[in-house]
Amino acid sequence: MSRLLTSAHMGNLELRNRVVMAPMCMYSCLGQDGIVDSFHQVHYGSRAQGGVGLVICEATGVSPEGRISKECAGLWEDSHIEPYGRVVETIHRGGAKAAIQLNHAGRKSRATSRPLGPSPEAFNAQYPQPEKLSPKEIDRIAKDFGAAAGRAVNAGFDAIEIHGAHGYLISSFLSPLTNHRPDEYGRDRTLFLEQVLGEVRKSIPLGMPLLLRISAHDWAEGGNTPELLGAELSRGILDRYGIAAVHVSSGGVVETSLQPYPGYQIPLAHELKSILSLPIIGGGLIDSPEMAESILQDRRADFIFLARALLRDPYWVLRAAHQLKFDIPWPTQYERGRF
Numbered sequence: 001m002s003r004l005l006t007s008a009h010m011g012n013l014e015l016r017n018r019v020v021m022a023p024m025c026m027y028s029c030l031g032q033d034g035i036v037d038s039f040h041q042v043h044y045g046s047r048a049q050g051g052v053g054l055v056i057c058e059a060t061g062v063s064p065e066g067r068i069s070k071e072c073a074g075l076w077e078d079s080h081i082e083p084y085g086r087v088v089e090t091i092h093r094g095g096a097k098a099a100i101q102l103n104h105a106g107r108k109s110r111a112t113s114r115p116l117g118p119s120p121e122a123f124n125a126q127y128p129q130p131e132k133l134s135p136k137e138i139d140r141i142a143k144d145f146g147a148a149a150g151r152a153v154n155a156g157f158d159a160i161e162i163h164g165a166h167g168y169l170i171s172s173f174l175s176p177l178t179n180h181r182p183d184e185y186g187r188d189r190t191l192f193l194e195q196v197l198g199e200v201r202k203s204i205p206l207g208m209p210l211l212l213r214i215s216a217h218d219w220a221e222g223g224n225t226p227e228l229l230g231a232e233l234s235r236g237i238l239d240r241y242g243i244a245a246v247h248v249s250s251g252g253v254v255e256t257s258l259q260p261y262p263g264y265q266i267p268l269a270h271e272l273k274s275i276l277s278l279p280i281i282g283g284g285l286i287d288s289p290e291m292a293e294s295i296l297q298d299r300r301a302d303f304i305f306l307a308r309a310l311l312r313d314p315y316w317v318l319r320a321a322h323q324l325k326f327d328i329p330w331p332t333q334y335e336r337g338r339f
């Protein structure tokens with residue numbers, strides 16, 4: 001029996017399988033206004049038609065300066081709701097559930113000449129020095145997350161993911177390499193995350209799954225490891241805000257020379273699964289259905305995320321079913337194309 005290709009719950013959300021499309025910026029909002037369009041409908045809709053269980057839409061800015069680039073999607077205004085609603089409709093039409101990743105890019109924003117961070121240190125020489133956030137500005141950004149989450153609900157999304165990975169704002173508060181604040185936000189590196197989760201929870205229906213993506217390893221001396229970050233996150237914050245799954249990624253906080261290999265992040269996922277006792281979405285350079293299946297059978301993760309494999313092949317899931325010799329329903333329109 002395949003675990004990869006049979007249905008599973010993420011919180012109270014029933015997914016048709018355990019394949020998660022990881023969020024991927026498409027840098028394709030042509031008007032630089034954060035508005036998604038027909039490209040996004042086709043892009044996300046075809047991965048849904050191709051059989052993915054949960055589609056997580058790309059890092060979406062909670063404010064204009066919170067975008068990674070000027071071409072990134074946004075949800076900082078009500079005018080963003082309807083276009084995103086059309087994307088959600090295409091995902092649902094394809095039989096998948098739809099989540100959205102909400103983000104503030106912090107010191108790694110290319111959408112502003114005045115990026116913001118916990119401390120006034122640039123990511124590298126190609127980025128401007130960020131301005132250190134005041135507690136008042138931190139409050140405002142947490143509220144921006146809440147307002148964007150409310151808009152995501154109005155657009156019809158089934159779940160919300162908070163981007164706490166890859167050196168963007170939340171991640172740079174979480175890492176000892178980038179958070180050098182002497183105040184309460186430095187003494188408790190999860191405080192900003194906690195504020196964001198609090199604002200988001202207030203804005204979404206009770207029971208709506210809330211996911212958290214983290215960089216479980218900074219791959220640098222003195223940085224986060226699953227043990228260090230796991231200890232911070234296991235102090236009750238995830239339970240308090242009803243986190244339905246932790247999405248385990250790594251890196252992006254500081255420059256590293258890591259050479260990734262297929263499944264390189266799975267040991268991190270496995271370690272966090274035992275520390276946090278929560279459902280874990282694991283992945284990284286995975287393309288082989290056999291590998292994905294064995295990770296789930298061994299309970300090293302509960303869901304598998306795919307990013308680049310789905311850029312190459314929107315029908316990865318249909319092909320995986322053929323390879324694993326496990327029968328799944330095809331989109332009726334494509335029945336005649338069965339392997």
Ligand SMILES: Cc1cc2nc3c(=O)[nH]c(=O)nc-3n(C[C@H](O)[C@H](O)[C@H](O)COP(=O)(O)O)c2cc1C
Nearest residue numbers: 022023024025058059249284285286306307308309
């Ligand atoms: C084009 C592209 C855009 C990405 N954008 C995001 C993003 O918006 N949010 C995020 O958390 N990760 C982003 N990532 C990272 C992926 O979600 C994923 O973690 C990474 O590609 C490793 O998975 P893979 O080996 O299956 O591709 C992006 C990756 C790619 C290739």
